[in-house]
Amino acid sequence: AQTVTQSQPEMSVQEAETVTLSCTYDTSESDYYLFWYKQPPSRQMILVIRQEAYKQQNATENRFSVNFQKAAKSFSLKISDSQLGDAAMYFCAYRRTDKLIFGTGTRLQVFP
Template sequence: AQTVTQSQPEMSVQEAETVTLSCTYDTSESDYYLFWYKQPPSRQMILVIRQEAYKQQNATENRFSVNFQKAAKSFSLKISDSQLGDAAMYFCAYHTNNDMRFGAGTRLTVKP
């Protein structure tokens, strides 16, 4: 079974600094999608960034970027210029056409 592992239950970053959240996954598929979702205290899950496995170029969305290493099955999220509003649980997710797996999450704290 495909699994998604987030090895950092908690992370902390100083405001305006950069932080990287780790995610690894296990799959035998060649065609899949990877996502990072953010869940603030309000509980509403929000898409942060999305990566297609067939694309070599790393996805970027403003201050958020990923380091996708397909051979290593690694998909880390880098948050640059961290802001107080970035504080949340972050979930890494793996999707195919018939399967969806989420990691256990990383709680990010942003210190002013």
């Protein structure tokens, strides 16, 4: 069975600095998708970034980028130039067929 592990329950970063959130996963499949979702206090899950496993190039969306290491089954999220609005829970998720399998999340605090 696939599992997703986020080993950092909480992280903090100073505004304008860079922070990296870790995620590892376990799968025997070769073709799958990985996602980072943000969940602010409003509870709404917002897709931050996605990565297709067959693509070697790391995905980037503005200030958000990933470091995808397929052999190591690692999928970390880097947030550059952190902003106060980035404070939220961040969930890493794996999808092969249709179900999303989520990690337990990392709470990110951003200090001014």
